[in-house]
Amino acid sequence: MLKNLEGDLSNLNTDENIKWIKKVIESEIGHQEIEVQKLNDEQSDLLKQSKNLKVHKNQLWRVIENDNDQILQLVVPEADRRKIIEFNHSSILC
Numbered sequence: 840m841l842k843n844l845e846g847d848l849s850n851l852n853t854d855e856n857i858k859w860i861k862k863v864i865e866s867e868i869g870h871q872e873i874e875v876q877k878l879n880d881e882q883s884d885l886l887k888q889s890k891n892l893k894v895h896k897n898q899l900w901r902v903i904e905n906d907n908d909q910i911l912q913l914v915v916p917e918a919d920r921r922k923i924i925e926f927n928h929s930s931i932l933c
Contacts, residue, residue: 854916860885861894
């Protein structure tokens with residue numbers, strides 16, 4: 840599915856919130872340097888989840904522990920979420 844959407848997910852590497860949290864995760868920005876009151880809603884949500892986020896091949900992933908399994912979920916910018924939902928619903932109907 841992701842291959843079919845690749846061209847439409849242009850914000851994966853350009854979204855400012857995702858670029859910001861990647862810097863936090865990769866320790867380019869220290870947690871003590873973050874002014875929480877200046878964060879937007881998405882940055883605040885990503886920061887709360889930062890212990891469960893990882894960067895792999897320049898993509899941001901959420902790691903979900905489920906019993907003995909580890910599930911990786913691609914973190915998609917808010918601007919692209921509707922595209923994915925519409926694609927999934929339209930591909931079911933085809």
